[in-house]
Amino acid sequence: MRGADDTTTFQFDGEPIAFRAGQSVGAALIAAGRLSWRTTRVGERPRGIFCGIGVCFDCLVVVDGRPNQRACLTPALAGMTISTQSGTGWTP
Amino acid sequence: MSRVVVVGAGIVGAACAYYAARAEWDVVVIERDQVASGTTSRGEGNLLVSDKGAGPELDLMRLSRRLWLELADELGRDELELDEKGGLVVASMPDSLAALTEFAEGQRSAGVVAQPVEDLRSLEPQLAPGLAGGVFYPEDLQVQPVLATQALLAAAIARGAELRCGTEVLGFTSGGGGDRPIGRPLRLRLGDGSTIDADAVVNAAGPWGSLLGDAFAAPVPVLPRRGFVLVTAPVGPRVRHKVYAADYVANVSSGDAGLQTSCVVEGTRGGTILIGASRERVGFDDTLDPLVVRRLAAQACALFPFLREVPLMRTYRGFRPYCPDHLPVIGPDRRVPGLVHAVGHEGAGIGLAPATGHLVTAMISGALRSRRDPRSPDVLDGVDARAFAPERFASAVTS
Numbered sequence: 227m228r229g230a231d232d233t234t235t236f237q238f239d240g241e242p243i244a245f246r247a248g249q250s251v252g253a254a255l256i257a258a259g260r261l262s263w264r265t266t267r268v269g270e271r272p273r274g275i276f277c278g279i280g281v282c283f284d285c286l287v288v289v290d291g292r293p294n295q296r297a298c299l300t301p302a303l304a305g306m307t308i309s310t311q312s313g314t315g316w317t318p
Numbered sequence: 319m320s321r322v323v324v325v326g327a328g329i330v331g332a333a334c335a336y337y338a339a340r341a342e343w344d345v346v347v348i349e350r351d352q353v354a355s356g357t358t359s360r361g362e363g364n365l366l367v368s369d370k371g372a373g374p375e376l377d378l379m380r381l382s383r384r385l386w387l388e389l390a391d392e393l394g395r396d397e398l399e400l401d402e403k404g405g406l407v408v409a410s411m412p413d414s415l416a417a418l419t420e421f422a423e424g425q426r427s428a429g430v431v432a433q434p435v436e437d438l439r440s441l442e443p444q445l446a447p448g449l450a451g452g453v454f455y456p457e458d459l460q461v462q463p464v465l466a467t468q469a470l471l472a473a474a475i476a477r478g479a480e481l482r483c484g485t486e487v488l489g490f491t492s493g494g495g496g497d498r499p500i501g502r503p504l505r506l507r508l509g510d511g512s513t514i515d516a517d518a519v520v521n522a523a524g525p526w527g528s529l530l531g532d533a534f535a536a537p538v539p540v541l542p543r544r545g546f547v548l549v550t551a552p553v554g555p556r557v558r559h560k561v562y563a564a565d566y567v568a569n570v571s572s573g574d575a576g577l578q579t580s581c582v583v584e585g586t587r588g589g590t591i592l593i594g595a596s597r598e599r600v601g602f603d604d605t606l607d608p609l610v611v612r613r614l615a616a617q618a619c620a621l622f623p624f625l626r627e628v629p630l631m632r633t634y635r636g637f638r639p640y641c642p643d644h645l646p647v648i649g650p651d652r653r654v655p656g657l658v659h660a661v662g663h664e665g666a667g668i669g670l671a672p673a674t675g676h677l678v679t680a681m682i683s684g685a686l687r688s689r690r691d692p693r694s695p696d697v698l699d700g701v702d703a704r705a706f707a708p709e710r711f712a713s714a715v716t717s
Contacts, residue, residue, distance in 0.1 A: 251363065281632070283551055283631050286551070292627070294629050296629075312549075314552045314553050314554045314589055
């Protein structure tokens, strides 16, 4: 059922995440209680927001099929489909 | 034991310290900042024969390449991240391919392996279609410059060398006392107020080598030539070789002070792609210039279209030690007996460091043995060292 919720959520690994206007994807994820969403390429260790200002590239997600997007800099938009990224996000 | 003071703990200073320690000199390395904190950490770690035409610099590089491979055996290939990846020079248009082919012929006559490549994408599948052709240089190598510097210094220290960071050499007083094999040693004044006596002083201060030369009243015409490197987000092993456009060689050999960019693209062990290379003479101004970043990124995307979808993670920039004739300054300075220069390698310092350290050590040891004023030997290990002698600038910098 499509309702008011649909205009203020994006999909994250198949689940709706609510956000406020102007919030970044990363901020919305943290507000929803998600602290990590990527694993490192070598040791598969958990990563989420570290610097929060676009420098460290730790918070990478796949946004509408595009890998290596920084959750901290990506404005949350209704209807986005976001998924966790494994490895480099690229298929060799 | 005779003492050599090496000024600068970049790759060249580290190599000089390593070979001097191996020759059983008492080695003290003095670095005003930190190990590899200058030019050494601002490049890509190129060990290129491909960008050098037949001549003394190519001879020096071929000697250095042999020494790098020896060092990999001795210090550990992984310690240096030495990678025999090979270089691929590509020409987009038929006329630039003709110039590249002629250049490669000259290199082949000097002993370089240079293989014409028609099907570029068999070597580099991600290259743009429609490029005219290229030449593959299997002898081009890469090292991680900071790791290599650390490994060389650690090996020197294991042989008794001393490293002092955080103080600089201000100049020298009159010669100090002591029973030294040649003449009187130089008494160096340091920034911390102390002095140190040295039978030989090696100027390995990179682009700041002209300042050190001035402090010794022995100027060398080394100028900073700024360069940017872009680093992408990790994409894994998508670029296999060092790939660069044929106009890179023309840019390297240009004396123009204005901005020049030519495309150099390569992958790293960490999975990022490094994109170079810009050249401009703007003093020691390290302002980030978005125009340079944009030009480099556009050129790289033209060569490797997949890069259009790859985020740029960061950029860094540094200063190559540039000499007007594009040759390093390696050898004793006649104006100050005991002072030996090892500067001015421009963008080739990582590649040329071992040969430089080897030559410098042979020069100071030879001078010591013969008990006469140090002077440049003519030919060492197949390299005509006269091409690098500081006195080639004598008419320009003395009088």
